[in-house]
Amino acid sequence: MATTQTEPPALTSPAAPAVAPEPDEVDYPEGHWIAQSVGHGDAVRQAATALDYYFRERADVLVAMELVVYYQRGNSKLRLQPDVQVVFGVEHRGSRGSFRIWEEGKAPDFVLEVASPSTAENDAEHKAREYSRIGVREYWRLDPAGTLMETSLEGYAASAGQYEQVRPVEGTGRGGALRSRVLGLELRSRRQAGVTVLEFIDPRTGEEFDGRLEGAERRRRTAERDMQAAVREKQAAVREKQTLQQRVTAAEERARALEERLRALTAHGAPPEHDP
Secondary structure: OOOOEEOOOOOOOOOOOOOOOOHHHOOOOOOOOOOOOHHHHHHHHHHHHHHHHHOOOOOOEEEEEOOOEEOOOOOOOOEEOOOEEEEEOOOOOOOOOOEEHHHHOOOOOEEEEEOOOOOHHHHHHHHHHHHHHHOOOEEEEEOOOOOOOOOOEEEEEEEOOEEEEOOEOOOOOOOOOEEEOOOOEEEEEEEEOOEEEEEEEOOOOOOEEOOOHHHHHHHHHHHHHHHHHHHHHHHHHHHHHHHHHHHHHHHHHHHHHHHHHHHHHHHHOOOOOOOO
16 A cells, blocks of 8 residues: 555445335345455454454454445445454354444444455555444455565554554564554564464463464463463462471470470579588
């Protein structure tokens, strides 16, 4: 993308047709997705899997892959289909066949589009305007081929009615990562088997994850084992401290008993001496 800002039109709903059908008579079909290439499919699935894993304990966070977003009630032609979207404050229910903004009460918070030769230009222009117009807070683009964009990863955050490009995080030593304030994560691109995929970093813990669950699960199990070992060490230290305290207490009791005997002997005086 040549510029660092995308200036969308005012945030107003698109004009409805002259004779709009009744909302309850409109069909809002589910989306159909076909990966443009193996690499494109891998990049989309891994990003969605990584985010779903990260937010797995949050019932109020929806992570969805290729879920159609309808943004004007009564008009099923106005639709967007993000490769990956994250929405905060909505129920994560599995029965959702589409995302209708007027029912959910908000637009997606985070959107990722994975570029392909047939979609790169549309992602950069039309979709950027539409996502900004409907209120998407962050819009991200990833180039799995490494030849379709100026950089392999671009992030845009909404500010004063337009998107401003996210700049690399400075001073972290994490290889030009970009900070997503919406997700609370850092993002960076990484080559994997000839394809650029998205890698996430939790800045609080330094954990890195990219959607390959076996790696994330292995790191989780390692962290659990390390924590359990630390707990055992602490428990052993506590037991050792208790044992030492018990010994100190016993020694103090013996010292007090000896002091009492000494005082008793002193009080009765020394035994008389006998002449030989």
